[in-house]
Amino acid sequence: MKQEIQVKCSKGNLALIRDFVNRWLDEQEVKGVLANQIVLAIDEACSNCMIHHHNCDGRSKIEVGLNYEGETIYVEIKDSGKAFPIDQYKPQAINDIIRKRNKGGMGIYLINQIMDEIEIEQQNDHFIYKFAKHLG
Amino acid sequence: MEIKQEKQNSYISLAPIGDLDANSSLEMDECIQDWLEKGESNFHIDGQELKYISSAGIGVFISHLDEIRARGGKIIFSHLSASVFDVFKLLGLTEIVTIVKEGAEIAPHF
Numbered sequence: 340m341k342q343e344i345q346v347k348c349s350k351g352n353l354a355l356i357r358d359f360v361n362r363w364l365d366e367q368e369v370k371g372v373l374a375n376q377i378v379l380a381i382d383e384a385c386s387n388c389m390i391h392h393h394n395c396d397g398r399s400k401i402e403v404g405l406n407y408e409g410e411t412i413y414v415e416i417k418d419s420g421k422a423f424p425i426d427q428y429k430p431q432a433i434n435d436i437i438r439k440r441n442k443g444g445m446g447i448y449l450i451n452q453i454m455d456e457i458e459i460e461q462q463n464d465h466f467i468y469k470f471a472k473h474l475g
Numbered sequence: 476m477e478i479k480q481e482k483q484n485s486y487i488s489l490a491p492i493g494d495l496d497a498n499s500s501l502e503m504d505e506c507i508q509d510w511l512e513k514g515e516s517n518f519h520i521d522g523q524e525l526k527y528i529s530s531a532g533i534g535v536f537i538s539h540l541d542e543i544r545a546r547g548g549k550i551i552f553s554h555l556s557a558s559v560f561d562v563f564k565l566l567g568l569t570e571i572v573t574i575v576k577e578g579a580e581i582a583p584h585f
Contacts, residue, residue, distance in 0.1 A: 350498035357494070357527065375527070375558035376565075382529050386497040433537075433567050440541050442504070442534035445566055449530055452565050 343404040348393040356385050356403055367407045369474065377472055380453040381414055383446035384425070384468055388418045410475035414454075415467050422466035425450060426457045478506050479521075485585040486517035486551075492524040495532030504535045511539065516548025517585045523554040528562050540572070551575055551584045 344359045346352040357378050364374040385401060393399040404415040430448040431441075451457065456471035476499035479490040487510050491503060507518065520536065536550055543550060553575040555563070563569050573584060 350496075353496055353498055354494060357496075372558050372561045375561065378527075379529060379562060382496065386529065386531065390497065433571060437537055437540050437571070440538050442500075442531070442538040445530035445534060445537075449562070449565055 341404065341406040343402060345400050345402045347397045348389040348395060348399040348401060349397045350386065350389055350395055353382055353386055353389070357382055359403070360405065363405050364412075367412075369412070373474070376453045377412060377414075380450045380470060380472075381416070383450050384416050384470075387423065387425070387446055388416065391423065392418055392420050410473060412472040412474065414470040414472075416470075417465060417467045419465045422459045422461055422468065423447075424459065425468065426459060476502055478503060479524075480506065480510075482515075483519075483582070485582060486519050487515050488519040488521055488581070490521035490524060494527040495525060495535075496527065496529045497531040500529075500531040500535045503532070504538075507535065507539050511542065516543055516546040518543070518548070518550045519581050519585075520550060520552045521554055522552060522556065522559055525556070525559055528559050530562075530566075533562065533566060533568070536572070537568075549573065549585060551581060553577070553579070553581060 342363050346355055360378045360381050364377060381403060388401050389395055402417040406413040425447045428447040431444050436444050454470040455473045458469040460467045460469060477492040481488040489506060495503060540550060551573045554577060555574060
């Protein structure tokens with residue numbers, strides 16, 4: 340069953356998105372580590388949008404849509420502005436991140452690790468991150 | 476997010492309660508930084524009440540790891556749930572940081 344949530348771009352709302360995704364996955368009987376991976380990938384993409392696209396401006400909004408069809412979970416994250424090309428991201432080695440004492444640089448790597456398909460649809464005033472996770 | 480903090484003989488034990496995400500990671504970062512400034516270099520992160528961790532949460536520990544090691548210290552993780560452990564595994568961190576099995580004693584690791 341398809342479901343959507345729209346939230347303001349405040350980092351405090353990441354928990355709202357995670358609760359929404361967790362509840363929906365539970366209804367689809369997707370549980371445990373697999374459910375956490377899907378929640379994590381969505382959380383990473385949403386926090387990236389909130390922090391880097393909107394500077395956590397609570398007047399902006401993002402929308403998360405979920406659908407389950409034929410053993411595949413489909414995720415759409417709709418945001419305004421220009422998309423970061425997360426599908427073309429070149430990951431840093433974890434030892435380099437440690438050596439440089441960086442706090443970031445792992446979120447997009449995790450999305451690419453978890454999701455089977457990643458697409459970005461850029462339209463005039465917004466973009467959509469489209470993720471698919473095959474469960475079969 | 477609440478962080479239980481306890482000073483043991485040879486290390487500082489920190490137990491985050493709830494979710495460690497992009498919103499709450501700053502609190503953990505400041506907590507570790509405060510202990511580092513007090514001269515502490517050995518940390519035990521007790522994950523018993525840690526429900527969720529994102530890359531921002533892990534980033535806090537990773538960003539201090541180099542300094543801690545340079546001082547001759549360590550970060551040891553324990554009681555990680557299967558989901559939290561999986562995030563460490565996805566990032567290739569299970570080979571880099573010490574994650575203690577449930578029931579194992581912490582003090583001998585420092």
